[in-house]
Amino acid sequence: MVNERVNCEQVWRDISNYIEGDVDTALRTAMDEHFGTCPRCKSVLQGTRNVIRLYSDERMIELPAGFDRRLERLLAQRARPRASRWLTWEAWLVPVAAMALIAGGMWLMNSRTAVQQVKSEHANAGQNIPPDLAVVVAPGTKVFHVPGCSFIHDKDNLRKLTAKEALKEGFTPCPRCLKKYLETTAVVYALPGTQVSSDADEDEAARSDTSHRDEVRGRD
Amino acid sequence: MADDCCRWLANEMAEPNVLRNNAAADKSGQSASALTREQDLIARVQRGQNELFYELVRPYERRVYAAALAILRNESDAEDVAQEAMLKALANIRQFRAEARFSTWLIQITVNEALMRRRRERTVVMEGIDDRRDEETDYTPRDFADWREIPSEALERKEIRQKLAEALASLDRKYREVFVLRDVEQLNIQETAEALGISVASVKTRLLRARLMLRDLLAAGWGQGWFSRLPFEKGSKPW
Numbered sequence: 001m002v003n004e005r006v007n008c009e010q011v012w013r014d015i016s017n018y019i020e021g022d023v024d025t026a027l028r029t030a031m032d033e034h035f036g037t038c039p040r041c042k043s044v045l046q047g048t049r050n051v052i053r054l055y056s057d058e059r060m061i062e063l064p065a066g067f068d069r070r071l072e073r074l075l076a077q078r079a080r081p082r083a084s085r086w087l088t089w090e091a092w093l094v095p096v097a098a099m100a101l102i103a104g105g106m107w108l109m110n111s112r113t114a115v116q117q118v119k120s121e122h123a124n125a126g127q128n129i130p131p132d133l134a135v136v137v138a139p140g141t142k143v144f145h146v147p148g149c150s151f152i153h154d155k156d157n158l159r160k161l162t163a164k165e166a167l168k169e170g171f172t173p174c175p176r177c178l179k180k181y182l183e184t185t186a187v188v189y190a191l192p193g194t195q196v197s198s199d200a201d202e203d204e205a206a207r208s209d210t211s212h213r214d215e216v217r218g219r220d
Numbered sequence: 221m222a223d224d225c226c227r228w229l230a231n232e233m234a235e236p237n238v239l240r241n242n243a244a245a246d247k248s249g250q251s252a253s254a255l256t257r258e259q260d261l262i263a264r265v266q267r268g269q270n271e272l273f274y275e276l277v278r279p280y281e282r283r284v285y286a287a288a289l290a291i292l293r294n295e296s297d298a299e300d301v302a303q304e305a306m307l308k309a310l311a312n313i314r315q316f317r318a319e320a321r322f323s324t325w326l327i328q329i330t331v332n333e334a335l336m337r338r339r340r341e342r343t344v345v346m347e348g349i350d351d352r353r354d355e356e357t358d359y360t361p362r363d364f365a366d367w368r369e370i371p372s373e374a375l376e377r378k379e380i381r382q383k384l385a386e387a388l389a390s391l392d393r394k395y396r397e398v399f400v401l402r403d404v405e406q407l408n409i410q411e412t413a414e415a416l417g418i419s420v421a422s423v424k425t426r427l428l429r430a431r432l433m434l435r436d437l438l439a440a441g442w443g444q445g446w447f448s449r450l451p452f453e454k455g456s457k458p459w
Contacts, residue, residue: 048431057372063281
C-alpha cells in the first residue's frame with residue numbers, strides 16, 4: 001500500500017477532523033507521516049490540542065457570584081409540592097381574613113337593612129305581630145294595614161302580603177288597625193305621674209283583634 | 221411549543237446508541253458510579269421527588285451557564301436563560317429517556333432557550349453580519365513556534381482564565397458557539413449541528429477555524445506574557 005502524501009495546506013484543512021478521529025485511514029496515515037517531518041504542522045496540531053484541553057476544563061467557566069444559591073432557591077420554590085402550601089398556619093391567614101371580611105360585611109348589611117326598614121320617623125315596628133297575618137299595602141305608602149282598614153287611601157291597588165314580608169320590606173303597621181301591636185307607643189307617651197290603663201287597652205286590643213280576624217276571614 | 225421542543229429533544233437524544241453515550245460519559249470524566257447515581261436521581265425526580273432536582277443538575281450548572289453565555293454574551297441574560305432552562309428541564313423531566321446523556325439533554329434545552337431569547341431581542345445585530353466567505357476560504361495559521369503543553373495548573377490563575385475567556389469572546393458568534401458547544405460542552409458534531417440548527421459540514425468548518433484562531437490568539441498572548449511564571453517560562457513557546 002502506497003501512502004498518499006499531503007502538504008501543509010491539506011493538513012491544516014483537516015487538522016480538526018484529525019483530532020476528532022473523523023478522517024479515513026489513508027489520510028490519517030499520511031498526516032501522521034507529515035507531522036513526523038514538519039515541525040510547523042506539528043506545532044499547529046499540538047497548539048490546537050492545547051486549546052481544546054484548556055477550554056474543556058471546567059475551571060474556565062466562572063459563575064457570577066451567588067449564581068448557585070439563586071438557582072437552588074428558585075428550584076426549591078418550584079419543587080415544593082403544592083399541597084404543602086396549606087400546611088402552615090400563615091398560609092391560612094389570607095383566606096380566613098377574607099372570610100371574616102365577607103361575614104362582617106354581610107352582618108353590617110343586615111344591620112343597615114334592619115335600621116332602614118322603618119321608613120317613617122313616627123313609625124313603630126310593632127311587637128308580636130303574627131308573621132303570617134294577611135295584610136295589604138297601598139302603592140306609594142309606608143304603612144301596611146289589615147284588609148278592610150278604613151285608613152287605606154288607595155283601596156283599588158292593594159298588594160297582599162304577610163306581616164312578616166311587609167315588615168321586611170320596610171312597611172310599618174297602621175297605628176289604627178294594628179294598634180294593639182304598638183304597645184311601646186303608650187309607654188313613650190306616658191307622662192310621669194300618669195297611669196296608662198293597660199287593662200282598657202288590652203280589652204280594646206282583644207276586641208280589635210277579634211274584629212280584624214273576622215274581617216280577614218270575611219275577605220278570604 | 222415548549223413541550224414539543226423538549227419532546228423533540230428527548231426523541232433525538234434517544235436515538236444514539238448506548239456505546240456512544242457510554243464513550244461520551246467516559247470522555248466527560250463521569251465515573252460509572254456517578255452515572256448510576258445520576259440515573260437513580262433522574263428516576264426519583266421523574267417519580268415526583270422534585271426536591272432532588274438541584275442535586276441532579278448541580279454538576280452541570282457551570283456548563284449550562286457557559287452555553288447560555290456563549291450565545292448571549294451577557295452575564296445577566298445568561299443567568300436568566302440558565303434558570304429558565306433548568307425550570308423547563310424540571311417541567312419536562314418525564315420526557316427524558318434513560319438511554320440519552322442527561323447533560324446533553326440539559327445543554328440542548330439551554331441552547332434552545334438562549335437562541336429563542338436572542339431571536340426575541342435581536343442581539344445578533346450587535347455582532348455584525350455573518351460572512352459565509354470566511355467559511356469557504358482556508359485559514360492559515362500564523363504562528364509555528366515549538367509546542368509544549370501548558371500545565372492545567374495555569375488555570376488556577378485568574379488572569380490566565382480571564383485572557384482565555386477574552387480570546388474566546390473575541391471570536392465571531394458563529395465560531396464561538398460551535399467551539400463552546402463542541403469543546404466546552406462536549407456535545408458531539410451531530411448534536412452541535414442539531415442544537416444550532418446548522419449542517420454538520422458547517423459545524424466542522426467553523427470548528428476548525430475556531431480552534432486555529434484561538435491557537436493563534438493564545439500564541440500571541442504568549443508573546444504578551446500571559447503565561448509568564450509558568451514552569452516552561454525559560455523554554456520555548458507552547459505553540
